[in-house]
Amino acid sequence: MADIRFYTNPMSRGQIARWMLEEMGQPYDSEILDYASTMKTDAYRAINPMMKVPAIVHRGKVVTECAGIIAYLADAFPEADLAPRDEEKADYYRWMFFAAGPIEQAVTNKSAGFEPSAEKGRMFGYGNYDLAVNTLADHFASSDYVCGDRFTAADVYVGSQVMWGTQFATLPSLPSFLAYGERLSARAAYQRGKEIDGKLIAEMQAAAS
Numbered sequence: 001m002a003d004i005r006f007y008t009n010p011m012s013r014g015q016i017a018r019w020m021l022e023e024m025g026q027p028y029d030s031e032i033l034d035y036a037s038t039m040k041t042d043a044y045r046a047i048n049p050m051m052k053v054p055a056i057v058h059r060g061k062v063v064t065e066c067a068g069i070i071a072y073l074a075d076a077f078p079e080a081d082l083a084p085r086d087e088e089k090a091d092y093y094r095w096m097f098f099a100a101g102p103i104e105q106a107v108t109n110k111s112a113g114f115e116p117s118a119e120k121g122r123m124f125g126y127g128n129y130d131l132a133v134n135t136l137a138d139h140f141a142s143s144d145y146v147c148g149d150r151f152t153a154a155d156v157y158v159g160s161q162v163m164w165g166t167q168f169a170t171l172p173s174l175p176s177f178l179a180y181g182e183r184l185s186a187r188a189a190y191q192r193g194k195e196i197d198g199k200l201i202a203e204m205q206a207a208a209s
Helices: 014-024 066-076 086-111 131-142 155-167 173-186 190-206
Strands: 002-009 028-032 057-058 062-065
Touching: 002 014, 014 057, 014 066, 014 155, 014 190, 057 066, 062 066, 066 086, 066 155, 086 131, 086 155, 131 155, 131 173, 155 173
Parallel strands: 002 028
Antiparallel strands: 002 057, 057 062
């Protein structure tokens, strides 16, 4: 049995955590949960009371939320060299939490048809959608990765937000976003993760038909 237990559904943000696990090169055991049944059992609620995925258990400790899982794994397995070096920490934490906060809020609110008025913009951590999106896009106009020219764990989270957003049009297909996504999607670990989840999705769809 591997030290890491990974709870996921392939049609979820679990794809982000799987990419990180593949980048680390550490063995892990997966448990695939169904939204309508196994995700709502008492056994899984004891792991994540929110009844959502992904989650990991490592050395008896539970970690949830994609950004948290990624940051934790980078720290827990320093040999993978995905955690920030001293000179990278400012960019690493700034943009990781920018993606998990302002970008996530701006995108989900806009997708739900809710956008704050100019008068109420101060109440929201991102101000408005265009401001948040252009701030992130401007960073990648001058940097190949979150921390400059080196791939780190932050790119797994931020990159997933960018690639998902441009694929499904919740983010605009700006040149800096598209170029960033191309760099990331060429990574072997990203492709392994997509292949694993793609096969799982196909199996689930076949079983449901």
